[in-house]
Amino acid sequence: TFFDRFSDVHLIGAHRGFRACRPENTISAFTASLGRCHFIEIDVQISRDGIPVVFHDSTLKRTSNAALIADRFGIKSMRLSTWDLSRLKELDIGSWFLAADPFGTLAAGTTSVADLEPQMPQRILTLAELLEWAMRHMLPVNIEIKDQRHTRFDQHAASLVLDVIHRAGAASMVLISSFNHDYLLQCKAMAPQISIGVLQNEQHPPELVQYLLALGAAAYHPADAITTRELIRTLRAAGFGINVYTVNDKKRQRDLFNFGATAVFTDFPELPASARRRPIQ
Ligand code: G3P
Ligand code: MG
8 A cells, every 4th residue: 555655755744734724624725735745634533423524623613613503503512523414514614714824824925815715615524525536636645533432433433434445445545543542453453454553642652663563553653742763763673654743844854754754744745846846726
């Protein structure tokens, strides 16, 4: 698969799409990342009616107009897992970006209101829709399954996601990652050929190499703050990919690649000058 061929190619992963210049996890953000990355990273959660959808936060507040829709229908909960797909599809998950300018790229003129406004509203994507789009563009996808504990689909999250991947014929184009390593074990048990990446934000598991071997992982995905040259060297020597998030500083990206990192996730995806570039779409 694409994600088993971790090598000395330095991969750029567009974190939630081109998140600095477009609303995260939308077609707008994914389209803007085309030609600027080797793969995209997306976050996946399960709707109330059991459909995997592409969205980061467990609540709808920050990146949608859910408050408005909830008011109209007398909905009390802002948790994504309590909304059916049909209702989620009514949300505008793009326009908040114009008001919030979360990375200051509108203020800086890196992206323009005039370019963005016609792309609104953006609608939440099902994982099936996203994979269909990615396959059309031959763009590999890192699917991060968000922790679904405290939802009714915790035990089924992995199988629901795998089911969509198989229906899309996308197994060789995806890498599944999660902070919830139970999901990764389940994925490997159900689909041994699927590539998995082990996410970690604070402390490395003890006996890390053994841990990754036991999980059947293709790669380790540590936060930048816990990533060292030594860690990278050890994991590369043991044959694992090491994909670091979230690295927006260009010098740090270079250093990590020099240490042997196989990929970085960035909110400002950009391929090296030698590779073809496209203007932001
Ligand atoms: O998968 C890497 C990174 O996306 C993990 O953190 O919160 O941005 O999903 P988060
Ligand atoms: Mg993520």
